[in-house]
Every structure is written in C-alpha cells, then in structure tokens.
Ligand SMILES: C=C(O[C@@H]1C=C(C(=O)O)C=C[C@H]1O)C(=O)O
C-alpha cells in the first residue's frame with residue numbers, strides 16, 4: 001500500500017540522543033521513521049549481495065538521516081553503514097541529513113577533514129550564525145542550539161585571514177558550502193571557527209554539527225528540519241526519484257520498542273504452582289494514626305520482632321520535605337512477612353529466573369516463552385494486576401514487587417556482556433512479591449496496614465493483629481525500652497572505627513589520574529561525559545544481631561545523619577543494603593505517566609555555601625548546566641524508546657534542591673506510556689499494553705550514573721574502573737504495586753554487603769562514590785566531589 005506519509009531511514013550510531021531525533025522527525029514532518037543500526041547484522045557490507053539489498057532498502061525511503069554518536073568518522077566501526085550512503089553510485093543517491101557524527105562523516109565524504117576541537121563543546125548552548133537561505137530559509141538569526149562534540153570539521157577555514165573572514169566564510173570550501181558557523185572564544189582574543197552546517201556542492205546532502213533535537217535547542221531550529229525535508233522532496237521531484245513501497249519488505253525496524261507483554265507467548269496458564277500463587281488476591285486494609293514522635297524504624301521493630309528479612313523504603317527527610325512542600329518526602333513503605341513472600345531472582349548472564357518460596361526453589365528457563373527476565377516479570381505482574389478500584393486509594397503501594405536491580409543487569413540490557421565466568425552467583429535482580437505491607441503517610445500522619453490476601457483466606461487476621469499491636473500503648477513504650485542501645489543518640493563527635501575495622505578508600509592520586517584519563521576519552525570524541533566512580537571497602541568483624549553495630553543500627557544512624565527522600569534498608573536473600581539516596585530514578589502511575597529526575601551538579605554545604613541562592617549561583621554555570629543537560633537529553637531518549645514521539649517533556653529544567661549536606665541540581669523529565677492501538681481482549685496472549693516496567697527495562701543503568709552516550713561510556717568506565725563490578729551501587733531499589741504504580745531510586749550514598757564476602761567471622765561493606773567528568777572538570781575538583789559523597793555513609797562506621 002502506498003502511503004503519502006514521508007518515510008525516513010535513520011542510521012543509529014549508538015548515541016544516547018537518537019530517539020530524540022527520530023521523535024523530532026516524526027512529529028515535525030509527520031513522517032514514518034525506520035531505524036537501522038550502523039552495524040546491523042542484517043546488512044553486512046562484506047556480503048556478496050550487499051549492494052543490491054542496500055539499494056533495495058534505500059529505494060523505500062524519501063531520505064536518510066545519519067545520526068550522532070561516539071567515536072570518530074575516521075573509524076570505520078564508528079560510522080559503519082553511513083559510508084555506504086556516501087559511496088552510492090550517483091544514479092542511486094538520495095537526500096541525506098547528517099547530524100553531528102553524521103555531519104562529520106559527510107565532511108569526510110566531501111574530502112574535508114575532521115580534527116579535534118581546541119576544547120570539546122559538550123552540552124554547550126551557542127548562538128548559531130547563518131545568513132539564511134537554503135535550509136536556513138526564514139530562520140531567525142543566531143538561534144540557540146546545543147552542541148555535543150569534541151571533533152570539528154576542517155574545510156580550510158583557518159587559512160582565511162581575519163580581515164577577509166566576514167566576506168569569505170560563506171564561500172564554497174572544497175566540495176562543501178558552509179551554511180552556519182559558531183566562533184568560540186579561546187582566550188586572549190583568539191577565536192576558533194567551528195563549522196555548524198553545510199550543504200554538499202553536488203549531492204543532495206546536508207549536515208548539522210549542532211543537535212536539533214536537544215531540549216535546549218530553540219524551537220526556531222525546527223524550521224531547519226522542515227526546510228531540509230522540503231529541499232529533499234524537491235530534489236526527489238526534480239530527479240523523478242519515486243520511493244518504492246515494497247509492502248513490508250523493509251530491513252530497518254521501528255523507532256520504539258515492542259511492549260514486554262506483547263513478547264510473551266503461551267504463558268500464564270496456571271500449570272505451575274507459582275503461576276497461580278497470589279493470583280486473584282483481594283486487598284484488606286485498615287488505616288490507623290501514626291503515634292506522635294514515632295519513627296519509621298520504631299514501626300518496623302514493633303511489627304517485625306524477629307529481625308528477619310525486610311525491605312524498608314523510607315522518606316527519611318519527611319520533616320524537611322514537608323517544610324519545603326516536597327511530595328517525595330511523603331510516604332514510607334515497609335514489607336512485612338517477607339520470609340513468606342515469593343521471590344524472583346535472576347543472575348545476569350544466566351538464561352533462567354529462580355522462583356523461591358520458603359525452601360522451595362525452581363528454575364524457569366526464560367527463552368523462548370518470556371524472552372528475558374523482563375518478559376518474565378511483566379507476565380508475573382500482569383497475572384496479579386489489580387485495577388485502581390481494587391487498591392487503597394490513599395496509598396501508593398498496596399502490595400506487589402519490592403526489591404533491587406544491579407548495575408550489571410543494566411549493562412547486560414544495553415548489550416554489554418558480563419565477563420565470564422563471574423566470580424559469584426549473586427542475584428542481579430531480586431524482587432519479592434510482597435502481600436503484607438505498611439505504608440506510612442507522613443503528611444496525614446497515618447499508617448495503612450495492608451494485606452493482599454487470597455479470596456479463600458478472608459479469615460486471615462494479620463491486619464487486625466497488626467492494628468492491635470500498633471494501637472497498643474505498650475508497643476512503642478516497649479520498643480523504646482528494648483531499643484535503648486539501638487537508638488544511636490546523635491553524637492557531637494565522631495568516634496574512630498574500632499581497631500579491627502579496616503577501611504580502604506580510593507587512592508587520591510589514582511582517582512585523579514582516572515579523571516584525566518576520562519578527559520582524554522572525551523577529547524577524542526569517545527564520550528561526552530563520563531560518570532566516574534570508585535569503591536571503598538570496609539572490612540570488620542561480623543557483629544551479633546541485634547547489637548549496636550548491626551546493619552539495622554547503621555541504617556538508624558544514617559537516616560538521622562543524612563535524611564533523604566529515598567532512604568532504604570534491604571535485607572533480601574544474601575544482600576544487605578543501607579541507603580540514603582536523594583535521587584529518584586523513575587516513578588510511574590497506573591495511568592501511564594512516567595517521571596524521571598536525573599541529578600547532576602553537586603555542591604557541598606559549607607559556611608560559604610549555606611543557602612539555596614548561594615548554591616544556585618554556583619550551579620547555574622555552563623559547566624554544571626551542561627553536565628545536567630547531557631543527562632536530560634539522554635533520559636528523554638530512554639523515555640522516547642517506549643513512549644514514542646510527542647509524548648516526552650521536561651517540565652522542570654535545571655532546578656537546585658537542598659539536602660542535608662549537599663545541594664543538587666535536578667531536572668524532571670516526563671513521558672506518557674502509549675495506549676494499546678487495538679482493544680485488548682481478555683486472555684489475549686499478544687496483549688500490546690505497556691507498563692512502567694517497560695520503561696524501567698529500557699532505561700537501566702541510570703543515565704546519571706553512566707554519562708553519555710550510555711553504551712560507549714559504560715564500556716570506557718568498565719575499563720577505567722578496572723572491571724570492578726559496581727553491583728548494587730548505581731543500580732536501583734524500589735517497588736511496583738499490583739496496580740502498576742512504581743517508584744525506583746538510584747542506589748547512591750549507600751553501603752551494601754553480600755553474605756558470601758569476607759573471611760570467616762568477617763563482613764565486607766562497599767560504598768561507591770563518584771561524579772560526572774566532563775572536559776571542563778578538574779582532577780582535584782572531581783576527587784573532592786567523590787570524597788564529599790563518600791563521607792556521609794563512611795562516617796557511620798566510625799559511630800558504631
Ligand atoms: C556518582 C554519584 O552521584 C551521581 C552524580 C552526581 C553528579 O555528578 O553531580 C549527582 C548525583 C548522582 O547521579 C554518587 O553519589 O556516588
């Protein structure tokens with residue numbers, strides 16, 4: 001069937017901004033955009049029939065867009081199929097727009113050169129100078145656009161004497177006609193001439209060095225895209241080039257991902273014991289007042305007396321958050337009876353999930369029914385899905401998944417394989433299906449006691465017993481008495497850790513060298529920003545439990561020392577985690593609103609920087625804003641991969657927030673999940689529905705912990721960080737209610753330990769810390785930032 005909608009092929013060079021470009025093309029041009037990776041195995045240049053298959057594929061598009069990406073256009077592997085576009089014989093050529101790396105590749109194809117800039121321009125917003133005409137027809141002079149590049153075009157511009165520059169800079173240079181420039185101040189009155197846009201002198205090829213899709217590129221820049229496509233169409237018409245509509249024989253794929261649920265085949269028939277476990281449950285819930293002065297850990301201790309496994313997600317900054325009107329400080333969520341809850345675990349790299357219930361444990365092979373662990377989780381959740389009318393209206397969580405996902409699972413999901421064999425078999429995904437829980441609403445001062453119970457067990461009175469316990473005047477009195485040694489009074493002085501505790505922090509010089517190494521990768525165009533991190537290990541005698549130095553006490557101390565909206569305590573399987581995270585990764589609602597809050601830009605509180613306005617002055621500078629902006633565009637890309645064109649916005653850009661010991665700059669990025677295009681039939685295995693789990697699966701590891709572009713940056717970081725697993729650090733912790741609501745935080749400002757680490761009688765805690773390195777960073781500044789972030793959690797060990 002022939003459609004009049006434009007069809008564009010986008011060549012994806014593994015950038016973290018690609019989906020923003022395809023979304024922009026889709027909405028601005030009302031086009032269908034198909035995507036092909038530059039190294040697609042479906043079109044291998046070494047194959048004998050490559051040329052014929054390539055020209056058959058290209059014949060089906062009106063035009064091609066060659067995207068941005070890491071690396072250099074001089075490197076074959078970095079541009080791949082782009083070269084096959086430039087190499088087409090004249091009679092097969094077609095209109096092209098190159099963006100950033102794609103632009104640079106075009107410059108090379110026109111026999112220009114590409115060289116390193118005097119200093120990279122990542123996340124820098126500049127006024128684009130042009131003289132109108134061509135694709136700049138009707139575009140306001142000097143509109144602002146974002147740059148993300150280390151390399152630049154050399155078309156002989158430096159040979160033009162200063163006095164002749166104004167007159168000659170628009171003249172054709174080699175096979176290219178310059179259309180736009182930026183002149184970058186380089187100190188002492190020197191300026192670097194950076195080519196921003198070109199047209200090929202003979203072919204229908206245009207290129208933009210800036211990023212038209214960035215959230216900080218002014219809307220005025222959209223005209224350039226519209227003009228380009230007008231020119232492209234005109235060229236096709238003049239040549240009588242008519243797109244072939246082959247009726248589905250297209251190699252390139254869709255710009256958005258298929259939903260996890262639609263990938264499932266033949267599951268959910270309830271043949272296995274775990275398939276029917278907790279299916280068809282009903283919520284029983286009672287709300288009681290939160291006794292005055294009672295803290296979240298007191299409630300935990302009152303209900304769970306046996307020190308067993310638990311997940312506590314606490315808004316430990318609720319008092320401060322309330323004062324600032326910050327909704328993130330409103331709720332705390334506590335799992336109950338976790339030992340009896342079903343658990344799903346997955347060790348990245350294995351082809352199976354393990355379902356555990358008490359002592360029963362079963363391996364489930366993921367392919368072919370589920371695809372991967374995400375498909376399995378989506379199917380498991382969907383079978384237990386509850387509508388909004390079936391869950392507590394005043395509570396964000398009525399029961400469902402609670403647990404963690406490691407950084408390494410995220411690496412696997414973006415196509416970075418694990419080094420095999422891994423030295424352990426710890427879970428990278430561990431999610432319990434929690435049916436008994438407490439949710440504390442700090443704003444209303446109430447506790448929801450909730451039980452998702454099987455319909456046939458309505459006589460189970462756990463809720464009533466818990467209510468009675470919480471309301472008994474003895475409970476907190478007793479808890480307080482019992483806990484006298486567990487309550488760490490705030491000390492004015494920090495004690496030194498006991499002699500038998502050894503602490504190994506990163507080496508100062510070594511860390512600084514790594515910062516410099518990151519910058520050399522950035523200068524070479526391999527990355528735009530790298531979130532470098534390192535780990536501190538604390539080895540100490542294993543304490544008795546409970547005792548003044550038990551993990552639970554560490555949590556009690558940290559939450560008082562460093563109140564945070566995403567504090568958490570997890571004792572789940574072999575893992576113990578104590579976190580004071582300030583950073584939300586992803587929140588989503590049953591109606592499909594997703595919200596991410598990347599944090600970039602950190603300043604330590606000090607007598608000199610004690611107020612929000614002082615911090616704003618420090619953080620609202622190009623270096624810090626650029627750091628944040630790069631991650632914002634990356635997060636928009638991640639959200640676009642599920643939500644699709646026109647469904648992602650950044651309502652709160654570059655906002656500075658206050659925390660206990662630091663100020664942080666954040667941006668809120670929102671997306672709306674697509675609704676199924678066709679009505680979903682009950683029992684239909686090919687359900688098209690998307691949930692928040694789709695976004696979670698598509699967005700790990702958190703972009704704020706990787707840098708951009710995500711994949712290449714993670715590969716570089718793995719090398720620089722010596723291949724050390726980050727594990728829980730840089731992973732996520734959170735929940736997903738049966739209703740589809742979810743909230744996940746980034747694990748930072750945290751410490752964790754695995755049961756299998758350390759010699760007999762010892763335990764090993766790890767604290768990760770780091771920060772984003774850009775071309776403008778200094779080695780000392782980054783080292784200082786890393787130690788600032790480390791200090792909070794580390795100090796706790798000196799106090800027990
Ligand atoms: C890397 C850490 O933090 C990350 C890096 C930040 C930054 O570079 O400013 C801020 C918040 C986190 O996303 C850490 O806390 O260890």
Ligand SMILES: NC(=O)CC[C@H](N)C(=O)O
Nearest residue numbers: 068069100101150151525
């Ligand atoms: N954003 C990009 O495409 C960057 C291109 C190239 N890697 C550079 O840094 O200059």
